[in-house]
Amino acid sequence: MKFYNRTEELSILHRAYEQSKKSACFTVLIGRRRIGKTTLVMESVSGKRHLYLFVARKNEQLMCAQFQEEAKRALGIEIFGSVADFRTLFELLLKFSMNEHYTLIIDEFQELERINKSIIGDIQDIWDRYSADAKIHLIVCGSVYSMMRRLFENEKEPLFGRLTSKMVLKPFDIKTLKEVLKDHNPRFTHDDLLCLYLISGGIPKYIHLLIASGSVTKDAMIDFIVRQDSPFLGEGRDLLISEFGKEYGTYFSILQLIASGRTTQAEIDSIIEKNTGAYLANLESVYSLIRKNKPVFSKPGSRNTRWSLNDNFLMFWFRFVFPNQSMIELGKHENLKQYVLQGYDQYSGLVLEKYFTEKISQEEDITDIGRYWDKTGENEIDIVATNSIKKRAVIAEVKRNKRRIDLDVLKRKAISLQHSLSAYNIEYRALSLDDM
DSSP, X not given: OOOOOOHHHHHHHHHHHHHTTTSOEEEEEEOOTTSSHHHHHHHHTTTSOEEEEEOOSSOHHHHHHHHHHHHHHHHOOOOOSOOOSHHXXXXXXXXXXXXXXXXXXXXXXXXXXXXXXXXXXXXXXHHHHHTTTOOEEEEEEEOOHHHHHHHHHOTTXXXXXXXXXXXXXXXXXXXXXXXXHHHHOTTOOHHHHHHHXXXXXXXXXXXXXXXXXXXXXXXXXXXXXHSTTOTTTTHHHHHHHHHHGGXXXXXXXXXXXXXXXXXXHHHHXXXXXXXXXXXXXXXXXXXXXXXXXXXXXXXTTOOOOEEEESOHHHHHIIIIIGGGHHHHHTTOHHHHHHHHHHHHHHHHHHHHHHHHHHHHHHHSOOSEEEEEOOTTSOSOEEEEEEETTTTEXXXXXXXSSGGGOOHHHHHHHGGGXXXXXXTSEEEEXXXXXXXX
């Protein structure tokens, strides 16, 4: 699959590269696994002098021996004798950059701390001593979000305040999804596009897996997801166990409940039978996996809260795959497919609301967007988008089939918003598959 999008990110990396010819730059790139961090940085250094180091969980001495060979191959650095610790190697690489400009990429950076807790402090010490005279662009990438945030955002950590720039890599936007699908299925349907959005969530690796397998229609994508050798079946577990550690069972249960529609803490607590407030807070602020949603125009202290998953693929995985591990273990993949198909229309209708929320956010001139429901949970409105400067608002109902939308009913629901939108010019919309 060709390289798509990332124009802004490449521009940021290019500016840092040019600046590093005069003074050292330190860039951190954070993003969940499979989102394309490595592909992005390698694209940014194409044709440029660079050293790429991937940190795997292994003995420090063995890791340094491998890195020593890679430094010789990529940069021509002759290091006599074996280097047994990362501190010594990193110091040699910084010294080398005082005379030779290059980019140093350290991938899965957070694993260094697991190999040797003192390495992060060593990097800080060496960077502080040599960076003023070095001509290097240091790029560190990490996919364990909680660890990367702690290493660089906690003021008690050694590397706090050392960064030149930080990027959190996001999934592909809707425009890019359409471009990819058009390249590989020029006659794609709206249902094909929704299924790609629903399964991949714009994660480049997932899109690549689907495209490479020829799964470019809705039916083919679902077939690929549930088949016996599908890489997607164990993906949710592989992604998150390293994040959650020993507490993964409780976190998985909470994510499954949210994906199945239990979106309030009261509902979650009653099923899990304990207070999950701390777990929900961690899932939001530490792991960035869920989001707290309140009705538009609600007061800051309002407790009228619902939770949602940020990641489309994980929402699909916890809705359809995780609850059916017994089917997978028994090899009942056709049964799993039937389970997905039975719930697909209802589930995809909910995802379609998220699709249009993103589409409006990306393509229209708005200052805020969200959902609305009253204190009783009634009078729900799928999308309320506003421009507080131009005093314009869009109120929308979303369904797969436009014929099931009654704008008169929507207008009656919106009466609850009259006070908040009294000065606004309001547009009512019926949004369906036809409008994607």
